[in-house]
Amino acid sequence: MTTLLPEVKAEAPAIRQAEPMLVAMRDPATDRFAVDWAAHRAASLNAPLTLLHAIADPSLMPPGISYGDEVIAGRAMINREAERVTHRYPCLRVGTYLHCGDVVEALLGLSASAPMIVVGADRKDPASGEFKGSVAVQVALNSSTPVVVVPPGQVHLPVTGENPGGVVVGVDGSEVSHAALTRAAEEAHLITTSLTVVTALGASPERMAVGASTMLLEVRERYPHLSVSWIVDDLRTPAQALALYGAGSDLLVIGRHGSGARSAMSLGSVTHTLLLEPPCPTLVVTRREPEPRVGATPQGQA
Template identity: 30%
Template sequence: MDVQPVVVGIDGSSTSRDALVWAVHEARLRGAPLHVIHACPHPTYDPVFAGGFCLPPIVLEEEETDVALDCAGDLVRETAPEVPVETWACRGTATSVLLDQAQDGAGLVVVGSRGLGAAGALFLGSVSARVAARSTVPVVVVPPGTEHTTAGPVVVGVDGTPHSTAAVRAGAREAAVRGAPLELVAAHLVPADLLVSPLTPPVDLRSAYVERAERVVGEAARTARALGPHLEVRTHVVEGLPTDAIAQVAGSTASLVVLGSRGHGLLTGPVLGSVSQSVLHHATGPVMVVHAQD
C-alpha cells in the first residue's frame, strides 16, 4: 500500500522555509514522499490602472516561483536525500490549493503559521487557520523557528466531543511513530456562584466539574491505550482555560500538540473555535488539527 504524501505549502518567506524543513523531517519519519506546493494567485483586475484593468507581470511571477521551488527541492535533497520529493506550482489561492491537495490523497498538510509571499500576496497566517479548519486530513501549523523533534511528548487537548476523540486517535498514532509519551489534558473552569461568593464556587460544584473532567480524560486514555497497548499514556486534569492548560502541559518540550478542529465541549466550550485558534496563535511548537472524520 502506498504511503500518503506529506504536503507542504511554501511562499518564499522564512516562515514557510521553517515549515518546509519540519515537513522534510516528518516525511522521513513517516517514510512518505513530500509534495512541495507554491500557490500562484490568478491575475486580478484593478480599475485604477490601465483603463480599467491591470494584469500582474506573469513572467516575473513564474520566474520567482521557479526559483522558490528549485530552492525548496534542493533543500529537501540536502536535508533528507532518501525522501522522494515533487515540487509544483498551482493556480489559485493558497487556501484553495492546499485544500485541493488534501482532498487529492495527502496524508498530512503542513503550513507555516504566518508569512508574506515572495510574489507579494499573503500566503499564510489567516490561510493556516482556514486550512486547519476546513481540511479533510490532519494539518500541522509550524511556528517560526520550530525544529522537528521526536524527543518530547505528544500533548492532546480533550473535551469528550467527536473531534476530541479524533484528536486522541491521531495523537496516539503520532506518539507511537515517535516513540513518545502521550499526554492527555482536560481543562475545567468552575463558574463562580455570585449568590454564594463572588470569587469561590461551592465545594460540591467544584467537585462535580473535577469528576466530569476526570471521566472525560479517563475515557480518552482508554481509547488511546486500545490503539496502542504499549503507549505510555499520562492524564492531566487542570483547572483553568483550555489554552492555558495545554500550554502548561506542553511547556517547551512537547514534540507535537494535537487538537480537534471544533466542537462545543462537555467541559469548557469550543475546542477549535476560539480555543484552537488561541493555541495556534500562541504556540511555540507544531500544532496538529484534526477533524472527526479523520
C-alpha cells in the same frame, strides 16, 4: 490419461502508491520551519512530499508587473527549496507544485487525497501586531485531512527513541477530543515517545473527567507500553493549559472544535487561539480518520 495444464503464474498484487504529504511554502524566510518539519516526517515514514507554492492570480497583480517573471521566480524558488530538502534527505521523494491563484484553495483542493497538510503559522505585522492573512486557520477549518501548523523559530525534529517533549493532547470528554486522543496516542507510539493528556476543568468538570478517564483506558489497552500521564488543570483555561504544556513538545494534538463549539462547521475558540500562536507543531484532527502509516518502522533523522 493425465492432462498437464499450463502453469498459471500468480500476478503480484498492485502496490498502491502513497499519496504525498503537502507542505505550503509562501516564502523561504518564514515557512522553512514548516518545510523542514514536513520533510523530516515524510523521510521518517518513507512517504513522498510535495512542496506547494502559490502566486497571485494575474488579475491581482499590480500594473507594470510581468506575470511571466513572477511565474519564473516562483518556480525557481520552489525548485531551490526542493533541492535543499533533497540534499538533506537523499532518499526522500520530493515533488513541487506551482499554483496560480489562492494558496488556501490549492491546499483544500488537494486535501481529499493527501494524508496530511503542513503549513506555517499565520504571520503578524511587526508594527501593528495584527495577523497578515489567515491561511492556517482557513485550511484547518475546511480541510478534509489532518493539518499541522508549525510556528516560526527553531523546531525540534523528533528522532525515534528520543523523549525530549513528547506528544501533548487536549481532552474535554467530547467525541472530537476522543479522536484527538486516538491520533495523539498513535503519533506518540510512532516516534516512541511519551503522551501527556491535558484536561482543563470547565463548567462540567464531572462529565469531562469521567469521559477523559474512559478514553484513557482505551489508549492503555491499545498501547500498553506507551508512557501516558494525565494532567487535570483547574487553574487555567483550556487554551492557557495547552499552550503551557505544549511549549517545547514534539507535537500538540487538538480537535477542530471541542464540547463548547457553536457548530461542527466552525473552529472552536480554543483551537482558533492555539493556531494563531501555536506553542509547538500543532496537529488539528479533522473529519477523516487517521490513515495507516506509510512504510515500515519509522526511521531517525536521515
